Amino acid sequence: MNMHWQLIAECLRQELAEYGGLLHLFDQQQGSLFARNPGAVLQFGGQIEEQVRVLHTCRARREEVVAAFATERGASAHETIRGLLPLIEADARPLLEALINEVNRLVHRVRRTSHQNHTLLTRAVELHQEVLRELRPGTFSKTYSPEGRVSLNVTHPAPALLATG
Secondary structure, three states, X not given: OHHHHHHHHHHHHHHHXXXXXXXXXXXXXXXXXXXXXXXXXXXXXXXXHHHHHXXXXXXXXHHHHHHHHHHHOOOOOOOOHHHHHHHOOOOOHHHHHHXXXXXXXXXXXXXXXXXXXXXXXXXXXXXXXXHHHHHOHHHEEEEEOOOOOEEEEEOOOOOOOOOOO
């Protein structure tokens, strides 16, 4: 019986490590955004996608372990870890509660940082488009979808920026 809660704890520790890695990548990407380093931003984007895949695998593994623990004890396979705490030794509960709380805290931080990076990237693209519209005003036109989304259409006239010579 001890082995099962220890396996859950190990899965939570692994998930913590993966969320920490993802948060670190988002922080590095944000630093690259502020440093105006588009190559690094793209590189971190690929690394973030890979880390998210690893995190999904880790989370799925933890969910499998928790479901197995629950069914072995006659509980629903869909029960949360918090819901299963009464079935775990009293001495182990504080550890599991701390791990659960830390995972939830990191999930919140990852979401917040991801949203910040998304906002920064969106604004950078908007500024880039504004500069291009100033340089080549006849090239761009805005349209709106039925859902209210703005779409930028680009026509390809003769190059407006030519070298003089």
